[in-house]
Amino acid sequence: MTQPPPPPPQQPPQQGGFGPPQQPPAGPQPPQQQPPAGPQPPQPGYGYPGAPAPHPGQGFPQAPAAQPPAAPQPGYGYPGAQQNPYAQPPAPPSPYGPQPGYGHPGGPGVPGQPPTVPLGTGGGGKNHAALVIIVAAAVAIALIVGGGIWYSHSSRGGRAQGSGGSTNSPDGGTGSGGLSGGKEKVPSDPAAKVLFQVPLPDTKDVTPTSGSWLAGGVYAKTGVDRIDGYDPAGGAVRWTLKLPGPxxxxxxxxxxxxxxxxxxxPSDAAGAGCSQVAGVDLAKGTRLWTRTVRTGDSPVSFSNVTVSQHTAAAGGLYGGAxxxxxxxxxxxxxxxxxxxxxxxxxGGAKLVAVRRCGSYDDPVLHIQTIDAxxxxxxxxxxxxxxxxxASVVSTDPLVVAADVGHSAGDGSGISDYFSIDGRTGRLLARIPAPRDTYSGRCDGIDRVEACKQVVAGGSRLYVPTAERSGADGRGNGVIAFDLATGRQTGQRISSDEGYTLSPLRMDGGNLLAxxxxxxxxxxxxVSIDGSSFKATTLLENPAAQSVRQAETGMLPDSAELLYGGGRFFMSAVYAHKxxxxxxEYLVLAYGTDG
Incomplete structure (x- = not known):
């Protein structure tokens, strides 16, 4: 199988896509090596996302003004459905700092960025000099207070090693082994064993294998031209769904x-691209249907797909269906x-579209909540x-990530997060995420729903901090932001020495990482309590060298990581020679005894 064909001549060239990764980040290493470059996966191309070349920065733009609610529109994608929603030009940015919706005046800034302090336009002399001194002092204090969490290794506090105490169960009653607000139980012993491993398929060319699910009583994973359903406890293949192409x-x-x-x-891929959309029943391992849509005589190629309620929606450069x-x-x-x-x-609880209007090189993006x-x-x-x-981090609450003006400069796709009221379309807060302070990755170029290591739930956005290296070893942390204001909530947790935290998903009111x-x-x-922000270990993988070597080949910013019911699955998103x-492995599965 060859890589998916390039777009037709009239299609602007895409960035990203199905290529081998470019530059792998370093993994963990013994402390005596300095700097710690870490063991690399056997082949540099495996498992790492391609990093687009940095674009020239265009400065930090003013925060966008809050948007008025959109008037109800007729059915999506039909004549009359989309009047020009941006015919009215936006209000010009204020020269005196962020606009409404960008947090609140006087709110604490993001570490590493001084607060905005408007200066008067008249006067001077001693009063002006005093004001400058006050502003400078405020900036210094903000930097010290805001940045302190990076250099002080705050206590994890309350880490439970499988305490299994009596807490609230998911149904609201009192159960045993659960955590408050979550369904995942605390095992009596978090020590895990290897449940099964699936070797990486051998292919002549780099081939995408993205897609993994825990559903229908199976762990399902895509292969080169198939989807296999495995017994999650032992790895026996329960069903195989063959497909004509990758x-x-x-x-x-x-x-x-x-x-x-x-x-x-499709098997006759010449000129067809990724044009086949299929519904899949993971419980039975069957294909429910396959559809192709056309514009004129040409099939439409799609680069992403999601599910919301009982609707499957696929999008791409030529539009969505x-x-x-x-x-x-x-x-x-x-x-x-x-x-x-x-x-x-x-997708998920709601359906949100990222709609591009205007020219390819200078588009205007509309974030639309749609009736599914x-x-x-x-x-x-x-x-x-x-x-x-732009990338959709979450549809409910609605959070979008974007690289504004190519200012991130590292291929992560994130310079800012936007918290939006999904009911009215009003901007609630804009949260800057400078790369020297925070980590996380979103591939919004051709995969709108592909953010990793950042999670939104309830009224919070959970963002990992950039990895640091110091006298106490390597590590990072996770910080919570209030989605209504954009301010830090004061909830923060540091990784244990030598570890790095990557948020995975919400478990009720708790954060799994x-x-x-x-x-x-x-x-x-670990499960991080949504209120106390204390971490409880749910599972710990074996420390044997062969097991560690396989695990460190699956990086959190590229591999697919799923946890549920005491089992942890790591899988690759590319196969290669x-x-x-x-x-190398397509799937690694671990589990505890109870």
Whole structure:
């Protein structure tokens, strides 16, 4: 199988896509090595996302003004459905600092960034000099207080090693072994064993294998041209769904009855691209339906797909389409000649579209909450000019990440987070995320719903801090932001020495995170209490060298990590030619005894 073909001549070239990764980040190493470069996976191309070349920075733009609610519109994707939503120019930015919605005046700034202090336009002399001194002192204090969490290793506090005490169960009653606000139980012993391993498929070319799910009583994982359902406890193959070509994109979302959607390449791939959208029943291992939509005589190629309620929605450079997940009925599809196209969708509790309008090089992005059945636009937020790509971190609460003006400069796709009221389309807060302070990755270029290591839930945004190295070893932390104000909540936690924390998902009111290990230990899954922010270990991988070597080949910012019911699954998103250095894996599975 060759890599997916390039876009037709009339299509602007895409960045990212299905290529081998470029520069792998360093892994953990023994402390005597300095600087710690870490053991690398056997083949540098494996498992790492491609890092687009940095673009010239365009400065830090003013925060966008809050947007008015959008008027109800007719069915999505049909004539009359999309009037020009941005014919009215936005209000000019204020010269006196952030606009409404960007937190609140006087709120604490992000570490490493001085607070905005407006200066008067008149006067001078001693009063002006005194004011300058006060401002300088305020900046210094803000930097010391804000940055202190990076250099002081705050106590984890309250780490329970499988205490299994009596806490609130998911149904609101009193159960044994659970955590307050979460469904995942605390085991009597968090020590895990290897449940099974699946070798990486040997392919002539780098081939995408993205897509993994815990649903329908199985752990399901895409291969080169197939999806396999494994017994999550032992790895026995329960079913295999063969496909005519490789899976180009897979929904991260799955319905309660175990249904999801994928996009794959047909066997006659010449000129067809990733044009086949299919519904999949993960409980049975069957393909529910396959659909192709066309503009004129050409099939539309899609680069991402998601599921919301009982709708599968796929998007790409040529626009988006949606299908009934049960029957495959087309709910909407791209309209010829439309100047606006759905680049992609975020799914789950709600359906959100990232809609690109205008030219390819200078688009205007609209973040639209959509009725998943009718396609009606419920609300809309228009992003400022200079944002070419955006990623959906969460649809409920609605949080979007973007690299504003290419200012991130590192290929992460994140310079700022935008908290949006999904009901009205009003901007609630804009949260800067400078790369020397925070980590996380979003591939908004062609995969709208592909953020890793950042999680939104309830009224909070959980962001990992950048990895640091000091006298007490390597480490980082996780900080919570209030989505209504953009301010830090004061909730923060530091990793244990030598570990790095990566948020995975919410478990009720708790945050689940993966701790990537130091050179001599196994990784861990921890549950961080949503109120106290104390961590409890749910699972700890074996420390044997062969097990550690396999685990450290699955990096949190590229591999797919799933945890549920005391089992932890790590899987690769690319297959490639077999390495002569060491064995590589498509799936690694770990579990505790109870």
């Amino acid at each position: 899976v180009c994109a897979a929904s991260r979302q799955v319905t309660g009855d175990g249904r999801t959607a994928v996009v794959y390449q 949606a299908f009934d997940l049960g029957s495959g009925k087309v709910l909407w599809q791209p309209k010829p000649g439309d100047d606006c196209k759905d680049a992609g969708y975020g 059945v009718s396609g009606r636009v419920v609300s809309e937020y228009r992003m400022d000019q200079g944002v070419q790509y 993966y701790e990537r290990p130091p050179y001599d230990k196994g990784g861990r899954i 077999a390495s002569t250095v060491g064995k």
